Amino acid sequence: MKKVDLSETRAFNPLGMKNFVLHESEFFKIINFNIAAGRIFPVHAHDLDGQVSIHVVEGSGAFLGDNDAVIPAKTGDILVSDIREPHGVRADTDMRILVTIAPPI
Amino acid sequence: MKKVDLSETRAFNPLGMKNFVLHESEFFKIINFNIAAGRIFPVHAHDLDGQVSIHVVEGSGAFLGDNDAVIPAKTGDILVSDIREPHGVRADTDMRILVTIAPPI
Numbered sequence: 493m494k495k496v497d498l499s500e501t502r503a504f505n506p507l508g509m510k511n512f513v514l515h516e517s518e519f520f521k522i523i524n525f526n527i528a529a530g531r532i533f534p535v536h537a538h539d540l541d542g543q544v545s546i547h548v549v550e551g552s553g554a555f556l557g558d559n560d561a562v563i564p565a566k567t568g569d570i571l572v573s574d575i576r577e578p579h580g581v582r583a584d585t586d587m588r589i590l591v592t593i594a595p596p597i
Numbered sequence: 598m599k600k601v602d603l604s605e606t607r608a609f610n611p612l613g614m615k616n617f618v619l620h621e622s623e624f625f626k627i628i629n630f631n632i633a634a635g636r637i638f639p640v641h642a643h644d645l646d647g648q649v650s651i652h653v654v655e656g657s658g659a660f661l662g663d664n665d666a667v668i669p670a671k672t673g674d675i676l677v678s679d680i681r682e683p684h685g686v687r688a689d690t691d692m693r694i695l696v697t698i699a700p701p702i
Contacts, residue, residue, distance in 0.1 A: 493660070493668070493676060493677070493682060494677045495674055495677075496674070497674050497675075498674070499673050514675065515650070515675075515677050517648055517677075519646075519647055519648040519700070520625065520648065520650070522675070522677070541624075542624055543624040543625065547652075547695070549654075555600065561598075568602060568603035568604050568654070569600055569601070569602050570600065570602075570603065570627070570695075571598060571599070571600050572598070572620050572627070573598045573599075592650065592699075594625040594697075594699040594700075
């Protein structure tokens with residue numbers, strides 16, 4: 493068993509994004525990304541089997557997808573996407589997301 | 598892509614626990630458990646490979662483990678446990694947890 497405390501990784505870089513790998517195993521990887529207001533986690537995809545969940549734990553903005561898709565995102569929203577489906581995040585405020593990737597990449 | 602909104606499953610049962618399966622795929626299962634103040638998600642384990650993350654999204658209490666282990670748990674805390682390691686949760690206030698299980702069981 494291992495406990496991590498999200499309050500310990502609450503750090504922002506006004507010029508972009510900070511990320512903290514909270515856990516990695518053969519089963520999943522958990523990363524906290526903190527995105528400064530006005531910044532974007534660019535839309536990307538990997539040609540691999542698997543899924544990712546993106547949980548907004550603070551702030552608001554949008555989930556981004558293929559063909560300029562924009563899905564409003566607020567604290568408490570969770571997006572689930574295939575890893576091979578394009579996905580990204582736009583931060584309208586300072587925004588913290590918890591990303592779980594299974595299997596880990 | 599699929600979005601779920603945790604504010605839509607904020608329901609408690611004063612006599613115990615409510616649970617909402619938010620997502621299930623071959624890669625992981627995501628469940629929101631809402632545990633009423635004073636109630637316990639009993640310590641349990643399964644003889645299977647895999648891990649579970651337990652993310653406290655509201656309230657406080659404790660993560661429970663083997664040999665009467667008690668680990669304080671507050672909003673923003675995440676416990677990662679092997680599925681075969683005994684794990685449970687005690688709610689001191691109304692408490693919401695987000696559980697991700699990979700591979701799904």
